[in-house]
């Protein structure tokens with residue numbers, strides 16, 4: 382808690398040092414102003430009742446007291462505005478820190494971990510709220526400490542025991558409020574997974590890609606019920622926590638009234654008995670009201686700040702998350718000779734092994750076809766080659782250097798991939814291709830060339846705004862019509878994106894032509910083969926004919942390499958590859974085909 386609070390408090394001074402400092406100084410002044418006003422009022426009352434003040438002196442005291450009161454209010458507004466400036470700067474800083482950390486996580490392990498996602502949700506919430514709440518609290522606290530210090534002097538003069546009474550009631554209030562805040566934050570943490578599911582159902586209901594299935598399978602009502610159910614559960618829990626908080630707050634308000642009432646009775650009796658002046662009573666009333674109002678504000682905000690500090694811990698955890706892969710520093714060579722030595726991999730410590738001792742040598746410049754039934758581990762192998770994870774056992778080398786020793790960013794610059802689940806970005810056609818090589822996003826010539834190689838240039842040129850057409854109906858605007866491409870056209874765009882990487886030593890195509898018509902597939906394979914000549918290629922396909930020309934074909938089964946060789950060798954061997962190939966070939970046999 383102390384670490385969290387310290388970090389949260391330091392943030393405003395890091396994000397906006399000068400403004401935060403000025404705000405603090407003005408806050409101190411604003412805190413002292415009410416007490417100064419009260420002293421002036423006391424002097425006015427006492428000097429008037431004792432007849433010591435003439436008209437000039439009385440007018441001066443009255444005007445001074447009014448001016449101090451006005452200045453105090455003006456200072457409050459100024460502090461409010463400056464506080465808002467600091468809050469905005471802090472919000473920008475924390476949001477930037479949070480998402481920079483997420484954007485720079487090298488592996489996939491964290492981003493696939495649901496616990497990390499829950500923490501991220503809380504961190505995001507804390508990043509938005511906590512700095513503001515905490516800075517506001519600090520401002521309020523500084524003002525109140527100054528106010529309290531200045532009024533305490535008055536209370537000590539008029540009736541000293543009141544200081545102790547107020548102190549006791551404040552300690553009680555602080556303890557109670559902190560306990561409530563702890564409960565509120567714990568509720569938030571406990572229900573974050575339920576809330577994540579609510580957001581998931583909510584996103585599904587509005588997701589264009591899910592819309593077809595939701596309508597056809599009639600899932601709308603089911604998803605709606607689940608979404609509302611999650612919302613009801615979460616809001617019920619939040620309300621219960623707030624109910625308890627309200628009871629505590631009401632009890633504390635009553636306690637304050639009793640303390641103020643008791644003190645006023647004692648001082649009023651003293652005035653009646655001539656032991657205190659009327660001015661003392663005025664000062665006492667002002668001091669008690671000032672202290673109680675100030676403190677109740679602080680105590681109320683203490684609860685908010687306590688909750689924010691606790692949640693802020695999640696922000697610090699996310700920002701301080703260690704890389705999910707150890708960093709390497711080596712530079713990969715241009716060409717890619719890949720070797721897997723006894724590679725074992727599973728996604729989690731208690732999960733099943735997906736790869737169980739894979740040994741494979743891919744010479745530089747070779748075209749390799751990878752075959753295997755659904756779930757055999759082909760895409761997993763691709764992810765290991767991109768070093769999204771490290772194998773638990775064994776090693777993968779790039780020209781003899783373990784991937785773990787290479788700088789991961791540089792390694793990935795040397796790899797072009799069309800993933801099986803490639804992304805269709807709601808961006809323009811040019812951007813959808815250009816992001817394959819972000820530093821050449823503005824190079825229209827390269828983009829068009831990649832589109833031509835992927836045989837999608839004609840389609841894109843014919844769009845309403847050519848390459849500047851947004852490939853989305855959702856994100857188009859009134860001036861620019863958005864367009865939805867077909868599945869096969871999207872696949873070609875993804876291929877063009879991969880082809881932007883002209884200096885990639887390794888090209889991986891995971892089912893890149895599954896959505897293409899037969900003629901299109903044939904042509905794409907031919908052009909890619911020409912384009913990628915000399916580079917190492919790994920091609921995954923369930924269409925055996927697409928792999929026939931590969932230098933090496935590898936069958937993955939049971940987490941191991943079951944067989945390898947070129948097409949002729951594997952057909953002669955009569956194993957799994959030959960069986961699958963014949964099975965597919967038989968499907969095309971027809972007596973009418975000669």
Ligand SMILES: Nc1ncnc2c1ncn2[C@@H]1O[C@H](COP(=O)(O)OP(=O)(O)OP(=O)(O)O)[C@@H](O)[C@H]1O
Pocket residue numbers: 493728735753754755756757758759760761762801
């Ligand atoms: N991110 C993940 N977390 C946990 N398990 C995973 C993950 N991705 C894949 N798996 C599991 O790993 C196994 C291999 O999956 P993989 O996607 O590598 O198979 P594949 O050979 O590419 O299959 P397909 O031909 O269907 O594309 C499967 O059992 C799958 O459930």
